[in-house]
Amino acid sequence: MEYSHTKHDEKINRGTVIQLIVSALQNNKFVFGRQLAQKWLSFYPGDLTVQYYLALFYQKENQLELAADETRKIIETDPEYLSAHELLVTLPIADDEKDLSSACIHVLGGVTKNKSALPAWGPALRVVKKSIGKEKFDNAGDLMVRILSLKLDNPIINLFHLKSIYFQKDSNSIRNLAEIYHNKWPNTLFYKLILAEQLLESGDEEEAVNLLHDCVAKDSSGQIARRLWGDQHVFLPLWPDELSIRFDFQVPGEVASDMGWNRLPEGKFEESNYIYEDQSDGSTKSFSGAPRSKAFMEAEKEFQRIAKSIKKDFSGKLDGRFPVYIIMTTKTGMIQQYGLQTYNVINQSMAQINQVLQKKSGWDSLIFIPDDAKTQQKLNLVPITIIDPWKIKLAIHDLDKMLAKRGERIGALLIVGGNEVVPFHRLPNPTDDVDDEIYSDNPYGSLDNNYFVTNWPLGRVIGEKGQDAGLLIQQLRQIVKFHMQPKSANKVWERIVRSFTNIFTYKYLSSFGYSASVWKRSSTTVYKALGESKSLYISPNGKKQSLTKQDLVSVDFGYFNLHGLVDRPEWYGQRDYLDPPGNDYPVALSPEDLINNGKAPKVLLTEACYGGHVFGKNENESIALKYLSLGTNVVIGSTSTSYGSVAPPLIAADLFAQLFWQHIREGYLVGESFQRAKISFVQEMMNRQGYLDGEDQKTLIQFVYYGDPFFIYEGKEIQIKRVNLIDRPDKIRTISDHKNGGSNMDIPEETMQQVKSTLKSYLPGIDNADVKMSRLQIGSSRQGKADNQKQSKPKVLSDKFMVTVRNPIQINKNRYYQIARLTFDKKGSVIKVAMSR
The missing domain is CATH 3.40.50 (Rossmann fold)
Structure with missing residues (x-):
């Protein structure tokens, strides 16, 4: 087999990427094509066409669930994407979902095998689509009324209902309907585009700009806007002229031949479990330098009008106060x-x-x-x-x-x-580990008994x-x-241009990361939101370059994923089982390593156990306090034993850290990023599991924020957003360790062997560990001081159980425990592993 490659630093644009992907499909080079699509989407996650090709590669590789999930995301964003519907009906999905997509295929002009099985609204809506295309809007409107009388609730019907109104130019009805459908289908960009246009016309500029910003991010090529407004629409300058990435893949010979590229006789394409992390060098063209068309001048004129009125306050009364x-x-x-x-x-x-x-x-x-x-x-x-x-x-x-x-x-x-x-509030510990209670500030931010997320x-x-x-x-x-520093006052048009440019010119932030070697894979995933993996240091570091004392204080952001102890000032690394022999838990950082040279990170987050436990300590006994003394504006850490994953998918502290850094990059206040990260955490785990388990609950209450919640990073890489009132999840289902569930449960030998097999690479000396098996119950396992209601007998779950492992380790002649928690399903399979930090 022959292989070819382009030069390491060569850049390719979107058209070339799609050519390569199509060739990979035709030549059955699915691994190459899938990884190229993944790399492209790591820079332009809103490219719907490449998302579609990624779903195709998943299908070809028999990863059918991933293919279905990816296709559903495309359709949710763009219900008019015919090819996505055609792909979805070939996948193993529920019958009702398949029927809906089959109807959508017919409506959008595709070919369906069994027209007699289509719902009544399908052929009727196809006629509505044709009528709109022929500008027979009255006919479309009349037929739409009949379809709506069926009282069906699906996005394709709602979409054509709004279209039928939109092209009749009834402004009041358009805006009202756009708001209704946007609230109902918040991820569908069609409604956002129309609502943004209406908001601009009525003077609600800031909300309109936020909606347009989201549309550009989630539809990188602008296909939905072009379908709606034509190829030369007024908002076209908000999308970049060209998208490109640095290309350093080895190309299979058949694909290289299709492209007309020279061949080399050597090379081998290797499969990888990771999406490639190379960064665009920022030389991608920006729309701000594009030739100024008439449409552009109209857009600029509109935004100049915005600039004059932007001084109006938009940050205030989202709930009327x-x-x-x-x-x-x-x-x-x-x-x-x-x-x-x-x-x-x-x-x-x-x-x-x-x-x-x-x-x-x-x-x-x-x-x-x-x-x-x-x-x-x-x-x-x-x-x-x-x-x-x-x-x-x-x-x-x-x-x-x-x-x-x-x-x-x-x-x-x-x-x-x-x-x-x-x-601090001393809340009940929802996990069965070494902490009796959890020090937390969460209740101070809550108006009710939902302490997981704040108001x-x-x-x-x-x-x-x-x-x-x-x-x-x-x-x-x-x-x-x-707060007394004068803030930059860029023109609104320039600010808007920069905000859209930043979507496509991803820049790493001034930062460093420091992780225990044993969980460098999960740390790398977290750190992607900040910087290159080469700026993530590990402990022990083997032959790799070590952090210098200057590195620890000379950047804007610091991220730590190390071990911490309640009564020791140091943070510790942990040797991976593949590392050379040596100290299993070397000292990675101590307060005396932090030099006072007038510099300090602006924001620091540590996942270490007890990283935020500063009670009864001075700055020489706490790394968190030492950083604050050096001038760090915000330090975020845990007051108790924290948990994380050893590899993706991220859970517990790892997931929280990733979400926090993502919100920082999105331009929110640091305090709001902290709040949003917890809300996003709840949403993510509820979507994954349907509940919050003990580690999830503990993560939400144990991380505390030291600093001003109004502090914000004002680097040019980030577009600052205004403070908004955030919706909290209304209902949160929780499960926790049954307080009496472990005393009489014998651990089957098969389960014990599975526990040791799963953890042997991460817990040195696991043969000496204390292993406990317990049942899980719905709700909290203990009653908090604020709860005055009598607790009913908890419902014990029969389909899951928990195994907690306490592994003794020796540090400075003292015994401590590293903890692992494994959740099993009723079949005895491990469904979640959490490791203490």
Whole structure:
């Protein structure tokens, strides 16, 4: 077999990529074609045509579930994609889904085998489509009324209903219908495009731009917009002229021959489990430099009009109330830890933050001290008399009710002080591991008993143990300095252009990552949102280059996936079973490794167990505190034993970290990214499992945020987004370890062997581990302090059970435990593995 390759740095455009893909299909080079499609989609995930080809490759490789999932995503985005429907009906899907796609094929002009089996609306909707094409809109409208009388609810009917109205140019009906169908089918771009156009015409520019931004990202080639508005539509400049990637694949000989490329006699194409990670060098053409057509000039004129009116506030009343940034502490706690004089100094810094935030467009700010009679009297609230987290939470509820009376709401919360000042909530541990309870700030951000996700972004400014408030005051002054800095005021058109350009010119952020070797695969997947894999360091590092002390402080973002211990300041690596012999748990980082040279990461996230457990410590006893002392604006870490995966798919802390970094890259405030990551985490795990298990719940409550929730990274690589009210999941189904479920359960020998076989590569000395088998129950296994209702007898699940492994390890002559949790189905198969960090 002959192979050919292009030069390593050669770039190819979209047309060439599709030629290569088609040739790969014709020549049965499915691995090559699939990986080329995956690489292209890693840069342009919204290319619907390449998504379609990827689904075809999955089908050819007999990965039929993946093929169906990929095809469904295409159809959800573009219900008029005829080829996608034609592919879906050839896959093993449910009959009702197959019937719907068969009807869609007929409507869209495709060939169906059994027309007599089509639903009545299918032929009728095909006539509507033809009538619209012939501009017989009255005929289309009349027939559409008859179809709607059937009261069927599917996206293709709704789409042609809106089309029939749209081309009759009834503006009021168009917008109302577009909003209804957009809410019903939020991932379908047709509705977004029409709604964006209507919003621009009515002056709602910001929402329109956000919708268009999403349409460009999710339809890279602009096929849906061209189908709707024609090839020279007014928004065409928002899409790039050319899409390209750097090409470094070895090309099968048959494909090279089809392309007319020279051949080389050597080479072998190797299968890989990973999508290629090469980065476009940024030289892809941007639409901003394209020749200015008449359509472009019309678009620019429109956006210049936007620029004049963009000063209007869009950030405010999404629920009808004006957002307020709350700065909260307790007077009693402050004075007890720092004394009255220092409390007054801290109060002055809080007042400065309050003053500067009151000038923020679309926001108000106030200082809230729930145990201070003077400040509470001004708010017409009753002061609390005991510094208790649940009483403080209720006081926050009362504050929000008071704000509602004057048309306001809590929009963000900054807690000032550590556990001695504003106590952390101590929530029940939903897992059966070494932690008795979980320190968490989540309840301070919730108006109800759903503590998994918060109603608003919140953060905490925390100090060291003892009476020295230097670190606390330093952070407060840093917040004042940040918000007093003049922000760049680019023209709106330039800002919009940059936001669309950034979709297609992916740039790595200034960052480093540091991972235990044993789970470098999952860490690499997380780190893709920040940088190249070569910037992810591992411990132990073998023969690879080590991190320098300069590396640890000279970038904007830091990501750690290392081991942590509750009573040790260091973070540790772990040797992979394929690494050379050596220390299984070497020290990867200690506080003294962090040098004070005037530089520090702006945002740091650590997955390490106890990475955010700073209670009773100073900066030399906590890496988190040390980074804060160096000037890091935000540190995110866990207060207890955290969990993750050893390889994709990501779970627990790994998934949370990935989602957080993705939201950072999308341009959200860091506090909002933290909040959104938890909401996205719930949505992802509910979609995967239908419930949140113990590790999921623990991940959501154990990660805390140290810093200002309003801090934002203002690098040119990121398009900043405004703060918005976020919808929280209404209903969350949970399962947890049955508190009495493990005492009488004997572990079958077959299960024990499967546990050891699964974990032997990750737990050195597993033969000495303590293994416990327990049942799972619906809901929480323990009652929290805030729950006053009597608990009914929990329902125990019969189709799943949990095995918890506590593996003893020796560090500094002390015994600790590394924990693994394996979920089994009723057949005895492992369906999930979580490893402690």
